[in-house]
Amino acid sequence: MSQAFDDTIYLFACGARGYEPVLTHDIDVVKIFNLAVSQGIWQTTFMAIKNLYKQGRLAIDEKTFVQWNNEVAVNLIHVTQKNRAVSRAMQALEQNGIQCCLLKGEILATLYYHPISRVSNDTDLLIEKKLIKKAVHILKQCGFEVIPEEKPSYHVCCNHPQAGLIELHHRLYDEIFEDVWFDKMSLNREAYRQLKTSQGNYITTLGINDGLIFVTLHLIKHFLYEGVGIRQLMDVLLYMSYYKDEIDWGRYDNLLAYLKYDKFIRNAIGIGVKYLGFAEAELPQSQYDNVIMQKILLDMENGGLYGKNEVERKEFYKVYTEERFKRFKQGSYKNYMYERMKPQVFKALFPARGRLLINYPYARNNQLLLLVAWLHRLLNFFWGLFNKEKAIKEYIGYQSPVLSNEVIKKRMDIIRELDMV
Known part of the structure; x- marks a missing residue:
């Protein structure tokens, strides 16, 4: 100090x-x-x-x-x-x-x-x-x-x-x-x-x-x-x-x-x-x-x-959480995290209207374009997986902690x- x-x-x-x-x-x-x-x-x-x-x-x-x-x-x-x-x-x-x-x-x-x-x-x-x-x-x-x-x-x-x-x-x-x-x-x-x-x-x-x-x-x-x-x-x-x-x-x-x-x-x-x-x-x-x-x-x-x-x-918190997991929990930490974060995959597929409009602003002035924006989102989601540009763990925000x-x-x-x- x-x-x-x-x-x-x-x-x-x-x-x-x-x-x-x-x-x-x-x-x-x-x-x-x-x-x-x-x-x-x-x-x-x-x-x-x-x-x-x-x-x-x-x-x-x-x-x-x-x-x-x-x-x-x-x-x-x-x-x-x-x-x-x-x-x-x-x-x-x-x-x-x-x-x-x-x-x-x-x-x-x-x-x-x-x-x-x-x-x-x-x-x-x-x-x-x-x-x-x-x-x-x-x-x-x-x-x-x-x-x-x-x-x-x-x-x-x-x-x-x-x-x-x-x-x-x-x-x-x-x-x-x-x-x-x-x-x-x-x-x-x-x-x-x-x-x-x-x-x-x-x-x-x-x-x-x-x-x-x-x-x-x-x-x-x-x-x-x-x-x-x-x-x-x-x-x-x-x-x-x-x-x-x-x-x-x-x-x-x-x-x-x-x-x-x-x-x-x-x-x-x-x-x-x-x-x-x-x-x-x-x-x-x-x-x-x-x-x-x-x-x-x-x-x-x-x-x-x-x-x-x-x-x-x-x-840092990810590194600590993995070590802390062993104190109160059993099994695989990675499986635990994937299970906890599954709802985020749903969020990635079906984002809130406000979030959708931020990412696809062309839908702001037309309700019909909301459906187009959602389909656009789905296309980006699966295209990213298909081309291995992005993995599921990135959509759910999980990364293996590393010192x-x-x-x-x-x-x-x-x-x-x-x-x-």
Whole structure:
């Protein structure tokens, strides 16, 4: 971990918790800016930087500071508008008999000293599967555009100019991750609860223990997929700290031990104590290793938010999933994947209307041409197979995982050291 990243996550923690930063050395604010942006934490980090600048304890070019200040102010206005638009969409759904459970977003933002500074790109709503079509219809009436899916999914994505992306979940996770990574152990047990947000709205969300398990497994999911950022870790630590006396720690610890993710979380707690300013008494007692914590933080720094900084990570989750398969499953992993992905062949043959129009735009203005477009699709499908230009496994999105580069190899070394297989 670089000194600049250490400084970045320290200032982020100060902004997240409303603490007065104490600097013991000169910091490079430009590097901090770039790292904070790559982690999706700039708005929260800027709160601490602004505090230092206003007190004359941090030298920043005035023009640069004014630019940053104005950009953050405009961004936070957009966040407020987005939250209101999301709230209106949820009200429209609930007024039509669809209960919405908000999984993250404002629920986690309430744990931050400046809730509005926790900026997320989307909103995750959990609803009953049988109500998905009705919910999509209502959101369309509210001005949302449905994003066509190329393959079967555990959520439907809807986009809006102000509300941004809303994902309507009928499951918490992708079926393969739910089955192979979490062994179907992430199911909710508690009744939903009502929570008042920083903007005064009451929102339905998961029970306290279900909520902690969700944000923890969400953190782990991204870490195992391609990479996770420091904000997702902060979300979990703030949740633990805030609800510490209400959490069923026995249930939580037993689940993580069963899934073999307990060592990762113990070291995540250690990062909170050693680098993010949490007192040991605020979090559950934990044993952690300085060397492992450094490796996790370096992985976060190199990968950025969701691992997007390193394209070499793209296939990592496939490598991990194949190794993980042996823990809970029997038989051939390849056969398991083919069986799970069979519905995607149907999707390839009979794509959604929206997807068909994207690939064959000549059918947009004539309903009769939809049939022509579908026949065109079938011809392309079978022609690709006949000429061996494309295999079935490419249509269903399956590729045999390969330890193809050093980034993946190093990440798997960390995973094995954390005993997460």
